[in-house]
Amino acid sequence: MDWNRARGAERRGELKGNLERASNMGRGAAVWLVALLLCAVLPTHTPHALPSAEILDDEHVVASSGVSSLNIAFSNGPNQDESVTGIKALTFSVAGTGTLDSILIEISTDESAWTTVVNLTSTPWMYPFDTTNEANDTYILRASGWDSDAEGFTIASSGWFNITNQVPVITTFTVLNPDAGTGQSLSDRAWFNIDSQATLSFRWGASDDDLKQATLANVPGPGTPATDGPTSLTYGWDWSSGNMSEGIWSPRLTVYDDSGLSNTSTLFIGIDRTGPSIGSVTVGDGAAWQQSGTVTVDGLLSSASDGQGAGVASVDYALNGASWTSTTSDSISLTLAEGVHQLSLRATDRVGNTGDITTVPVRVDATAPVGISWVVDELTTSRIGPANVSFIAEDADSGIDNSSSYIQYGFDSNGVGETPDLSGRWLTMGVNGLSGQVGLSSWATKSRQHLMFRAVLVDEAGNSFTTQASSYQILPGLDLFWNISETNVDRIVVRPGEQTGNITITSVLESNEDYGGSVIVRLETAPADRSASVDWTVMETRNLPAGVLSNSSETIIWQYTVPNAGQFDLRLVIDFADVIDEYDEGNNNNYLVVTGASLDAPGLVPSFAPSILLIVLVGFALSLLQRKTRD
Numbered sequence: 001m002d003w004n005r006a007r008g009a010e011r012r013g014e015l016k017g018n019l020e021r022a023s024n025m026g027r028g029a030a031v032w033l034v035a036l037l038l039c040a041v042l043p044t045h046t047p048h049a050l051p052s053a054e055i056l057d058d059e060h061v062v063a064s065s066g067v068s069s070l071n072i073a074f075s076n077g078p079n080q081d082e083s084v085t086g087i088k089a090l091t092f093s094v095a096g097t098g099t100l101d102s103i104l105i106e107i108s109t110d111e112s113a114w115t116t117v118v119n120l121t122s123t124p125w126m127y128p129f130d131t132t133n134e135a136n137d138t139y140i141l142r143a144s145g146w147d148s149d150a151e152g153f154t155i156a157s158s159g160w161f162n163i164t165n166q167v168p169v170i171t172t173f174t175v176l177n178p179d180a181g182t183g184q185s186l187s188d189r190a191w192f193n194i195d196s197q198a199t200l201s202f203r204w205g206a207s208d209d210d211l212k213q214a215t216l217a218n219v220p221g222p223g224t225p226a227t228d229g230p231t232s233l234t235y236g237w238d239w240s241s242g243n244m245s246e247g248i249w250s251p252r253l254t255v256y257d258d259s260g261l262s263n264t265s266t267l268f269i270g271i272d273r274t275g276p277s278i279g280s281v282t283v284g285d286g287a288a289w290q291q292s293g294t295v296t297v298d299g300l301l302s303s304a305s306d307g308q309g310a311g312v313a314s315v316d317y318a319l320n321g322a323s324w325t326s327t328t329s330d331s332i333s334l335t336l337a338e339g340v341h342q343l344s345l346r347a348t349d350r351v352g353n354t355g356d357i358t359t360v361p362v363r364v365d366a367t368a369p370v371g372i373s374w375v376v377d378e379l380t381t382s383r384i385g386p387a388n389v390s391f392i393a394e395d396a397d398s399g400i401d402n403s404s405s406y407i408q409y410g411f412d413s414n415g416v417g418e419t420p421d422l423s424g425r426w427l428t429m430g431v432n433g434l435s436g437q438v439g440l441s442s443w444a445t446k447s448r449q450h451l452m453f454r455a456v457l458v459d460e461a462g463n464s465f466t467t468q469a470s471s472y473q474i475l476p477g478l479d480l481f482w483n484i485s486e487t488n489v490d491r492i493v494v495r496p497g498e499q500t501g502n503i504t505i506t507s508v509l510e511s512n513e514d515y516g517g518s519v520i521v522r523l524e525t526a527p528a529d530r531s532a533s534v535d536w537t538v539m540e541t542r543n544l545p546a547g548v549l550s551n552s553s554e555t556i557i558w559q560y561t562v563p564n565a566g567q568f569d570l571r572l573v574i575d576f577a578d579v580i581d582e583y584d585e586g587n588n589n590n591y592l593v594v595t596g597a598s599l600d601a602p603g604l605v606p607s608f609a610p611s612i613l614l615i616v617l618v619g620f621a622l623s624l625l626q627r628k629t630r631d
Contacts, residue, residue, distance in 0.1 A: 068147035070098040070154045072125075077141060080159030084131050085166070085210060086259030090141070091126040092156070098147040100125075106142045107134070114142065131163045132260060138162050168208040168255040173265040175251070176201040180310050180350035183267040189248065190269045191310035193351035199240040200269075202251065204228075210258035217252050220244050220271060246271050248308060272309035275355030276347040279303030283343075289363040289398040289461035297343065297362070298331040310350040318344045336364045338397055365397035365461035369405075374453060374470055380583060381447045382477020382513060386439035391455040391467075393434060398460035402433035405458045409438055415450035415471030422449065446474040447581055478515055479583035480549075480574045482590035483508035487572065489592055494562050496596035501562035503594055507572050508555050512583070515549040521574050523558050528567035528593065536571060562596040569593060 075093040078084050094100055102121045106114040118127050129141075141158040175183055175190050183190030192200070202225075204214060213229030221241020228234055248270040256262045282298040284290040300315040316324040317332060320342055334343070341362040348354045372392040379387055391407060393400055407429040410420025420426065429436035434455060440446070450471040458464045486508040494501045509521060522541040526534060539560060548554050562568060570592040578585065 068098050068150035068152035068154050069096040070100055070145060070147045070150075071095045072100070072103065072143060072145045072154050073156045074141070074143065074158050076126075077158040078139075078161030080161070082159070082161045083164045084161050085164055086131060086261075088129045088131055089126060090129050091124075092143060092145075094125065094145075096154075098149045101146045101148045103146075104144040105129075106144070107139050108142070109137055109139055111140060117141070130260075132165050134163050136163050136165060164209075165259050165261060166209050166257070167261045168206045168211060168257050168263045170204065170206045170253065170255055170263055170265045172203065172205040173253045173267060174203055175267055175269055176203060178269070179352065183269050186268050188268075189310075190267065191351050192269065192271050193273055193310075193353060194244060194271060195273070196244045197240070197242060198244055199238050200244075201236065201238050202253075202267075203236040204253050204255070204265075205235055206255045206263070208255070208257045208261075212256045212258050214253060214255045217254070218249055219251050220247070220249050220269075244271055246273055246309075270308075270310060272306070272349060272351050272353060274307070274309060275353035276304050276306035276309065276312045276349050277355050278315070278345045278347055278358040279305060281345070281360060283360060283362055287460075287462065289365045289459070291366055291461045291463055293336050293338070293364050293366060295334045295336055295362055295364065296331055297334065297360075300327065300332065300345065301330045301347075304347040304355075306347075306349045309353070312347050313350045314348050316346050316348065316354075334362065336362060338364050338366055340364075363398065363461070365395070365459060365463060367395075367397065368463040368465035369393050369395040369400055369457035369459045371455060371457060371465065371467040374472075376451075376453070376472050379443070379451055379472050379474045380477040381444045381474065383443040386437035387451075388435075388437055389429070389453060390435035391453075393455065393457050395457075395459040395463075398463075400434070401458045401460045405434050405456060406431070407434060407436055407453060407455050409451060409453050411446065412450045412452045412471060415452065415473065418454075418469050420452045420469075426454065443474065447476050449474050475583045476581040477513060477583060478580065479512040479587070480515070480519065480580065481510055481512075481584070481587040482572055482574070483510050483553075484590065487590055487592075489570070489594055492593065493595045493597055496562045496564050498561060501596060503560050503562065505558035505560060505570065505572075505592065506555070507558065507590065508553060509544075509549070509574065510554075511549045511552045514552055516547050517549075517580065518546045519544040519549065519575060519580065520577070521556065521572065522576060523560065524571040524573060525560065526569050526571075528569050560594070562594055565596045565598040567593060567595050 071094070073093050073095075074090065076089055076091040078088065090105065092103060102119060103125055104119045105117040105127060107117050108114045117129065120127060138160055139162075140160050143156045145154045145156075146152075147154060178190035179193050180191040181188045192198075194200075200220065202216060202219075206214070211233070213227050214233070214235075215227050216225045216237055216239070219225065219239055219241070221239075221243045223241055225237040225239050228237065248268070251267045251269060253265045253267075254262055255264075279299065281300060281303055284292075284295045284297075297317075300317070301312055304312040304315060306312050314326050314328045316326050318324045319334065319336075321344075324346075326348075334341075341364070343360045343362050344357050345360060346355055346357045370393060372394060375388075375390045375392065377383075377387040377389070389407060389409070393405070408426035409429055410423035410426050412420040412422055429438070434457075438451065450473050452469050452471045454469045455467045456464065457467070486506070488506060490504040490506070494503060505523070509519070520541065520543050523539045524536040525539050526536045540558060542556065544554060544556075558572075560570065572590040572592075574588040575582070582588070
């Protein structure tokens, strides 16, 4: 008994030494070292951990310490020079006597460094070795079995074998007959213009030494195509879901092999049955009307949109109902006559869908506006407040742009020229377009000056025209005149002489406004048959005092004696020296006619014919008056 204990201690000492020599082993050997350390301090019958790699022999079957009577071997394992793929089932045969507690399986490429595959601790002694977890290379497996009875190891190793796993290589994955694109990327999606009952044909190919099957997912419509394989491979699907709706998809091909390896590839496809729409194109400079008959229309393609579809390919255009013309350019140039034209546009996408027609008006006006006339309030020194001014103009096509057109004005001394000389420049009349006001604090200081106007006309197309200057004189507000209807003579035919030739002239002097100043009036006469060299003779001059026209009217009685036989012209004159500044100097004279009858030939006298006509008119008036009285 003591000898047995001494022998157990000796064995534990040997194991401890072995563990120290294996301190630099890999991760799997480190586990066994811990187990050996535990066994060193336990009784000799306690199960022991597996030994380090350094105590294992390179032979296929080696007994540890020559004590264990167990022998293990790979009954199903990699053979020398065997090519292994996928999962390899490792099984072991056990012979001899003893108790097998565990089998540590390790793998190495050079037998200097070992990597733990698995530690089997119970029957059945088998393991499904997944070679896909290892890189393709040449390997050897080592199995270390622990015999708890002998507290020793039995070791077996496989032959050198090759792991030759091959991930399937997808050589092709495509969809047949797209209307546009290839489907190989998001930017080159394969587009189809198909109905809901159509079929999509997918084709695939792969390279692998043990190809098994393939699946297709993420396809249009409900459902998913059946798996291709594993019994036989057709390398494609003709997919018809019965409900191919518009949209985009990313069909995914997954290829599997018998080694459990797989690979995937993705296509990018779309279904588009809707035509694109035309957006907002730019006509010319973007204004409603164009000045030039050569008009460029921009944004045909860039403004068109196909939504989530295949994309716009071209745009058709037609002018005023003419035939369609197709273009792939973003702009077109049109040569048009003046007037309003209708440009029809429609877009076609890459799979042949044509969108709705959009009509864009193109308006051309290359002619400047035409000025017609001015409308100006009466301008006098008596005006209180502003004077209204407007200009009438027309434009046959685009029309007058009142926001851009304006009136200019200025004061001028004589109303001649194109620049007002008193103002020195043209003044713009506010922002009221072709109507406005000229306001002054006092018009009284502007007598006889000229208010000049010109209009700058702009139409909606931008054509402009500046009118020539027009002038309006600012006249005095006061006007003196004879009341013609109440100014007359009591007789028109008399016998000449101091006793018989006297006539009475009744005149009414009026003013258009109350006038507080004095007025000089006079009576003048001249023979009716006078020559141009005969001047008027002043018969009487009267100086009417200030205030006589404060009520705007004054009656004046004149006496005149016809000196000789014949006709005489009488003239009543207001302000003969033009001292008073008046609105109308032309109405300051009033003319009358009297006749002196000849003493030698009673009846007719020289220049009497006009008086006979006057007598007839007077008789006719008296007849009408008498008739009215009888009625």
